[in-house]
Amino acid sequence: MSVKLPKDLRSFRWYGVDDLRSFGHRSRTKQIGYSVEDFAGKPVIGIINTWSEANPCHIHLRQRAEEVKRGVWQAGGFPIEIPALSPGETMMKPTSMLYRNLLAMEVEELARANPLDGLVLLGGCDKAIPALLMGAASMDLPSIVVPAGPMLRGHWRGDVLGAGSDVWKYWDERRAGKIGATEWGEIEDGIARSFGTCMTMGTASTMAFAAEAMGMTLPGAAAIPAPDSSHARMASASGRCIVDMVWQDRKPSDIVTLAALENAVRTVMACGGSTNAIVHFLALAGRFGLPVDLARLDAISRETPLILNLRPSGKYLMEDLYYAGGSRAVLNRLGPLLALDAITVNGNSLGANVAGAEVLSDDVVKPLDQPMLAEGGLAVLTGNLAPQGAVIKHNSASAHLLTHTGPALVFEDYNDMSARIDDPDLDVTADSVLVLRQAGPLGGPGMPEWGMLPMPKKLLQQGVRDMVRLSDARMSGTSYGTCVLHITPESQLGGPLALVQTGDLIKLDVPARHLDLLVSEEELTARRAAWTPREIIYPRGYGMLYAQHVTQADKGCDFDFLERTAGKVPEPEIH
Numbered sequence: 001m002s003v004k005l006p007k008d009l010r011s012f013r014w015y016g017v018d019d020l021r022s023f024g025h026r027s028r029t030k031q032i033g034y035s036v037e038d039f040a041g042k043p044v045i046g047i048i049n050t051w052s053e054a055n056p057c058h059i060h061l062r063q064r065a066e067e068v069k070r071g072v073w074q075a076g077g078f079p080i081e082i083p084a085l086s087p088g089e090t091m092m093k094p095t096s097m098l099y100r101n102l103l104a105m106e107v108e109e110l111a112r113a114n115p116l117d118g119l120v121l122l123g124g125c126d127k128a129i130p131a132l133l134m135g136a137a138s139m140d141l142p143s144i145v146v147p148a149g150p151m152l153r154g155h156w157r158g159d160v161l162g163a164g165s166d167v168w169k170y171w172d173e174r175r176a177g178k179i180g181a182t183e184w185g186e187i188e189d190g191i192a193r194s195f196g197t198c199m200t201m202g203t204a205s206t207m208a209f210a211a212e213a214m215g216m217t218l219p220g221a222a223a224i225p226a227p228d229s230s231h232a233r234m235a236s237a238s239g240r241c242i243v244d245m246v247w248q249d250r251k252p253s254d255i256v257t258l259a260a261l262e263n264a265v266r267t268v269m270a271c272g273g274s275t276n277a278i279v280h281f282l283a284l285a286g287r288f289g290l291p292v293d294l295a296r297l298d299a300i301s302r303e304t305p306l307i308l309n310l311r312p313s314g315k316y317l318m319e320d321l322y323y324a325g326g327s328r329a330v331l332n333r334l335g336p337l338l339a340l341d342a343i344t345v346n347g348n349s350l351g352a353n354v355a356g357a358e359v360l361s362d363d364v365v366k367p368l369d370q371p372m373l374a375e376g377g378l379a380v381l382t383g384n385l386a387p388q389g390a391v392i393k394h395n396s397a398s399a400h401l402l403t404h405t406g407p408a409l410v411f412e413d414y415n416d417m418s419a420r421i422d423d424p425d426l427d428v429t430a431d432s433v434l435v436l437r438q439a440g441p442l443g444g445p446g447m448p449e450w451g452m453l454p455m456p457k458k459l460l461q462q463g464v465r466d467m468v469r470l471s472d473a474r475m476s477g478t479s480y481g482t483c484v485l486h487i488t489p490e491s492q493l494g495g496p497l498a499l500v501q502t503g504d505l506i507k508l509d510v511p512a513r514h515l516d517l518l519v520s521e522e523e524l525t526a527r528r529a530a531w532t533p534r535e536i537i538y539p540r541g542y543g544m545l546y547a548q549h550v551t552q553a554d555k556g557c558d559f560d561f562l563e564r565t566a567g568k569v570p571e572p573e574i575h
């Protein structure tokens with residue numbers, strides 16, 4: 001890694017040259033109120049901010065951007081805040097995942113088009129960190145992630161509430177007739193207590209941990225609660241760090257090596273992280289050109305103990321983890337399993353960053369030799385029903401269902417499921433296997449989080465709380481249950497999921513990593529010949545671009561034209 005001089009800065013092309021175009025860049029920067037002393041010869045830092053009033057998880061990021069700016073000024077840089085699309089999980093339909101790639105493209109193009117030397121990436125709600133990292137990977141300017149941070153614990157009548165996970169739990173109780181409208185209203189008031197991301201080990205916390213473990217945040221950033229004053233201090237420190245990164249020319253492609261990406265995967269497996277991480281890791285592997293596939297992810301999971309006792313697979317919440325030592329303590333405990341020499345944003349190795357960090361509660365972060373589970377929380381399945389793979393979060397599934405054979409009950413799409421799932425005459429038992437089609441990258445579109453299919457009301461009333469459910473959808477990182485997800489190829493493309501008929505026997509064998517449809521090959525060939533695809537529902541605009549270029553889940557659902565770009569495609573000469 002080289003040390004840059006002012007004339008080597010990328011922004012020099014905008015600000016340092018004596019020509020007509022540079023006159024325009026300088027005079028229009030002065031129009032904002034800055035003097036030449038504010039920006040001349042300084043690293044220009046783009047603060048890519050996914051703040052939005054449509055995204056409650058990011059509502060504090062406007063203030064955090066100011067704190068980042070303070071750090072940038074202190075270190076001798078020139079900050080420019082640039083708003084970007086906010087992929088808010090709580091509002092966007094059919095799913096924010098449809099827009100992950102759009103934000104990734106936006107980050108790349110904002111960085112390309114503007115006089116930026118480095119990027120501070122502000123975001124946290126599920127798809128934000130993966131998208132920000134994907135865009136940063138492709139542009140490959142020095143970059144640092146400031147995770148939005150988890151919200152504070154929820155409360156209801158003396159119980160602690162976890163966002164997402166406890167919504168699903170109490171919704172089932174409500175549908176079973178055990179919770180009334182008053183209690184439900186109280187839960188609605190108490191479950192999202194502050195700004196910040198979901199405080200369970202959902203996708204937001206998962207990807208924040210992943211970003212820190214791969215070296216793309218400052219040490220300890222992943223678990224700081226959003227309202228904690230440490231979070232503001234971390235933002236300022238990130239502002240100082242990025243200026244140094246620009247001078248040192250420390251880029252994402254220098255940091256996210258194969259060892260670093262595998263550190264992130266291993267950490268997520270040890271944390272009981274979200275199944276969504278699988279798709280994001282595959283997309284990041286594609287962007288960085290690293291050889292990580294589903295088989296490798298499963299192998300890492302098998303050899304990594306699950307040590308975090310956090311919901312949805314455990315008891316505690318992110319705030320508890322912070323008080324128990326935070327992410328540095330987790331990474332330090334995982335040290336024997338990690339490549340500790342991997343370099344991070346601050347120029348130190350991961351090992352140096354976490355050295356001495358103590359776990360303060362062995363109940364929240366279990367010792368490596370007394371884990372929650374001997375292996376990681378996620379498993380990759382294959383078989384004639386998922387030739388290119390499927391995923392299950394087996395640590396939050398029911399043990400008695402991990403090996404199960406039962407008759408399929410097929411729903412053609414989400415609307416069909418919604419219309420019939422609570423029908424008292426639904427022909428379903430606890431042994432049935434619920435199957436949902438049209439929920440994949442193309443069929444959803446965007447692979448919505450429909451994979452935790454609701455339990456049929458008649459079974460809830462009988463006291464049943466889990467059953468085997470299959471789909472080509474994803475599910476929220478806060479969800480739980482015996483849900484097989486990401487079945488690939490998806491039903492919209494005529495994958496075997498499209499051929500399942502109600503009554504067919506399906507065999508799930510998680511220990512053997514198998515998922516099979518017990519129907520003869522001759523019969524499946526006949527069904528395949530008679531199968532016709534549905535029309536794609538987006539005839540124009542971004543949706544059409546998405547439909548034409550999105551890859552399947554086993555490739556990370558990135559756009560085919562954006563893979564393998566990090567540090568490998570020279571920036572075009574644009575004047």
Ligand code: FES
Pocket residue numbers: 057088089090124125126163196197198202204
């Ligand atoms: Fe934003 Fe969960 S809804 S992190």
